[in-house]
Amino acid sequence: MATKMKIKTGSTGGYDVLVLAKHPMETGNRKDEKTGELVPAHFIQTMVFSVNGAEVAQANLSQGVSANPLVGINIQTAKAGDTVSVNWTDNKGESDSVEGKVA
Amino acid sequence: MKRRTFVKGSMASVALAVAAGAGLLHPRRVMAASWPEAALSADNVDAALQAAFGTTEMTDSDDVTIKAPLQAENGAVVPIQVTTTLDADTIAVISEKNPVPMVSMLNAGDGVGGVYSVRIKMGETSPVHCVVRSGDKLFRKTQEIKVTVGGCGG
Numbered sequence: 001m002a003t004k005m006k007i008k009t010g011s012t013g014g015y016d017v018l019v020l021a022k023h024p025m026e027t028g029n030r031k032d033e034k035t036g037e038l039v040p041a042h043f044i045q046t047m048v049f050s051v052n053g054a055e056v057a058q059a060n061l062s063q064g065v066s067a068n069p070l071v072g073i074n075i076q077t078a079k080a081g082d083t084v085s086v087n088w089t090d091n092k093g094e095s096d097s098v099e100g101k102v103a
Numbered sequence: 104m105k106r107r108t109f110v111k112g113s114m115a116s117v118a119l120a121v122a123a124g125a126g127l128l129h130p131r132r133v134m135a136a137s138w139p140e141a142a143l144s145a146d147n148v149d150a151a152l153q154a155a156f157g158t159t160e161m162t163d164s165d166d167v168t169i170k171a172p173l174q175a176e177n178g179a180v181v182p183i184q185v186t187t188t189l190d191a192d193t194i195a196v197i198s199e200k201n202p203v204p205m206v207s208m209l210n211a212g213d214g215v216g217g218v219y220s221v222r223i224k225m226g227e228t229s230p231v232h233c234v235v236r237s238g239d240k241l242f243r244k245t246q247e248i249k250v251t252v253g254g255c256g257g
Binding site for chain 1: 104136138139142143144179180181182184186190198200201202203205206207208210212213214215216217218219220221222223224234
C-alpha cells in the first residue's frame with residue numbers, strides 16, 4: 001500500500017497538502033464477478049495530518065470515497081522546513097504513513 | 104463480524120448516535136478522535152447530520168464554495184473541492200442519494216479548514232451538500248451533480 005504526498009504553496013496562503021493513498025475502498029455492496037459473493041467492506045477511515053508531530057487535522061472517510069483516495073487540505077500555519085506527516089488507518093486496522101518536508 | 108453487529112446496533116440507537124456526536128465534536132478539540140461511526144454509517148442525511156453535529160439546522164451560505172463538475176462522466180470518481188472563508192472546524196461532504204450520504208468529514212485544527220478536497224463515489228445524479236461548521240453554526244452550499252455512469256456497486 002503505497003501512499004504519496006505532495007506539498008505546494010497554497011493559493012490562499014500557507015501550504016496545500018495532497019495525499020494519494022493506494023487503497024481499494026470497497027463499499028461492501030459490490031459483488032465479485034466470478035463468485036457472485038459480496039466483497040467485504042475495506043476502506044480507509046481516518047487520515048491524520050500532523051505538522052512537526054502535532055496533529056492539525058483529521059479527515060474521516062466513509063466507503064463513499066473513491067478508490068485510491070486523493071485528499072487535500074490547506075495548512076496556513078505550515079512554514080518552510082516543517083515536517084508534515086500523514087497517517088491513515090482502514091477498517092481492517094491496516095495503516096500507512098507518509099512524511100515530507102515543506103520546501 | 105462483531106464489528107458489523109456493533110454498527111447495526113449503533114445505527115438503531117439514536118441515543119448512542121447523539122451521545123457519540125456530542126462527545127466527539129467539541130470545537131477545536133477534535134484531534135485524534137476515533138472514527139465517527141454513527142455519522143459515517145447513517146443511511147439518510149438527517150440522521151448523519153444529527154450524529155455529526157447534533158442538529159440539522161443550517162443556513163445556506165455563499166461563504167462556502169464548491170468546485171466540482173456539473174456533470175460527472177464517471178460516478179466512481181467525482182472530485183469535490185470545498186473552500187470557505189469562514190473559520191471552519193468541520194467540513195462535511197454529503198451526497199444525498201448515496202447509500203451512506205455522509206461521504207467524508209474533515210476535523211480541522213487551528214490554521215486548517217479553509218480548503219478540503221476529496222474524490223467521491225456517486226451512484227446516481229444527486230445534490231451534493233457541503234456543510235461547514237463555524238462557531239457552532241452550520242453553513243451549507245449545495246450543488247447538483249449529474250452522473251451518467253454510477254460508481255456504487257460496480
